[in-house]
Amino acid sequence: MNGIDAIGKRARTAAAALALVDADTKDRALNAMADALIEHAGEVLKANEEDLARAEADGVTGALIDRLTLNEKRIEDMAQGLRDLTSLPDPIGEVVGSWTRPNGLQIERVRVPLGVVGIIYEARPNVTVDAAGICLKSGNASILRGSSSAISSNKVLTRIIDDAGVSAGLPKNCIQLIEDTARESAKELMRAREYVDVLIPRGGPELIRTTVEESTVPVIETGVGNCHVYVDARADVAKALSIVVNAKTQRPGVCNAAETLLVHQAVVEEFLPRVVDVLSESGVELRGDDSARAIRPSIVPATEEDWDAEYLDLIMAVGVVGSVEEAIARINAHGTNHTDAIVTEDPEAAERFAREVDSACVMVNASTRFADGGEFGLGAEIGISNQKLHARGPMALVEMTSYKYIVRGDGQVRE
């Protein structure tokens, strides 16, 4: 028995035991894991140096090196992330509904863990700790499959936190890493329906596409965000300006950053020059349609691809629309059902947009950047789902659970 079978069986055993572990023990384990990370920081950094040396030898540069790099501060952040989880309520065991039927059957709907959660992710080794912590707090055993570039860091991190959890009273193997980083091992995980209840890919569009295509395990698709800001005919121009700039530039590399700006033609002459100036000062390249370019010829002509692009960079597509209906239609056609915003003082336009835009999060007079578990007050999140099955929008602890029905009778049989 090799590979995924061995790991999967251990995970199922761990998940069955972990589902019954009380909140105090889980919180004690999270604190112990945080302590152990700090205590063994030297070991983590040494392993990380191996990863970095290998990456540099392979000619890797820039953003990928940054994502791969750990330092004392990043280790402290990981530890703090684990400690923060202890202040959140344990979702498991909560009775989320109960009622009695005319025949006397008492029905309870009780929150339970999903069971075994697989996480497939890319270079950032902190995902190892963040994902394992969220899975643990929500009672789920995790099987982690990071990238080969971070394998040395991931091995050490997983060993440290799983050992610390066991010392604090958790079952063995609640957190396992797939150490085989051959492509085949990810495919095995994607097809391990017998062992894995749900698979969450965390990474770029290519990783997500492959996971969706190849998996027989149920997948939660996360993260791709072609987010729009629509500035309505009755927008408050000052609000629109600060929302667009914030949504685009506050952190351009994340999924809830805005990628496309739509401006109602009634305000385009007033609004567009001002927003272009401010965005250009922040280094944003604008790519627009003919109507936008008629007002500011410095705007680069947009191609068809621009309307569908998730730049994750200081680039923004700009289009002019004639109505809120047109804005809604364009967002539903080109968006990714993630997060889209309207800026308007017109309550009717706001409600129409909120109802008809088919996205996980619809913002009225607020930045798209608020689409986030922490900003919503839900606590730590494992990602933002843009599918409709199971969880939609920020996935926090409750979204990492399922439920079961417990029906108590006194000998009832069906007529």
Add this chain to the structure above:
Amino acid sequence: MNGIDAIGKRARTAAAALALVDADTKDRALNAMADALIEHAGEVLKANEEDLARAEADGVTGALIDRLTLNEKRIEDMAQGLRDLTSLPDPIGEVVGSWTRPNGLQIERVRVPLGVVGIIYEARPNVTVDAAGICLKSGNASILRGSSSAISSNKVLTRIIDDAGVSAGLPKNCIQLIEDTARESAKELMRAREYVDVLIPRGGPELIRTTVEESTVPVIETGVGNCHVYVDARADVAKALSIVVNAKTQRPGVCNAAETLLVHQAVVEEFLPRVVDVLSESGVELRGDDSARAIRPSIVPATEEDWDAEYLDLIMAVGVVGSVEEAIARINAHGTNHTDAIVTEDPEAAERFAREVDSACVMVNASTRFADGGEFGLGAEIGISNQKLHARGPMALVEMTSYKYIVRGDGQVRE
């Protein structure tokens, strides 16, 4: 543009419009669809005769012919099923949570339809109407893909109900049938991620396995039930007897019928002969382990396959266990996470069983046959999910929905 692309695009357009249709219009449409079925019963029966003639020419017999057959009574039942949906509350638009953040953002979580639901099913033409009705009431456009054996009936049924819905004010194409019954058309549907939000297979294990294997569209796995009844050391023998007999024989061909009986050794001598006598009288064949056969040698020896079998027939596997722990372990190893029951007067054993058996429904002193949307008081169900993602157990109207976040601000941006 052919096949699934044309159907999928029409479904997306219909779904966007249907999501905004009010409860009264949907209920009026359901009643109109019921009226139309009764009015056009002759046409339905004529089409059904074509299906039956084809099946008979192909040498089909027995249960399959029964499943394929429509008659006046079955058409009335379909119509009544649609009318019954009108008495259930509309789940769409309900605000299922709302709160205000310290920065003033008002967050609402609002129930919305899933969007486009694909249903893949087998011979029974009534599924066409039942599934379309549940999808409609929950605001979802449906794409139906029945079997070639029922194609004439399905075509007529779909045309009648979709036309009636349109006359009552629904958007066009809320209900579409894939008329191409080649195997490839089912595969196209399974991979139509661009158009279909969720796919629900309704049928036997082979259909479900293929759907899970082939789909890139998110699937809800329904229906396979190797349900257990465990008769504990402290069972009330009279209750145990009536529960086992009811669970096995009241309707043996459905997923919540019991397939395996586990008896604690402390009561096996008292209980087993009695239950064997009553089950045998009902024509049930028992297949048991050595301990069961030592008490009743007439019991057929069970093979390894028997412990995993979903007979859907008058057959039951019988095993003797030494403890509630052993019963739980066997159920978690051989069950299908559907519905399992314990019969006991021992509250500790009951609670342990309820917590540790990893099934959608756990029954304490009640028949497994109660695992049903109607019996739970949830109204009509589209199936019983035995996966943990999205919906678990009976899937009624609420389980056919998703949600969105609507966030209302006054110009907030993220720091």
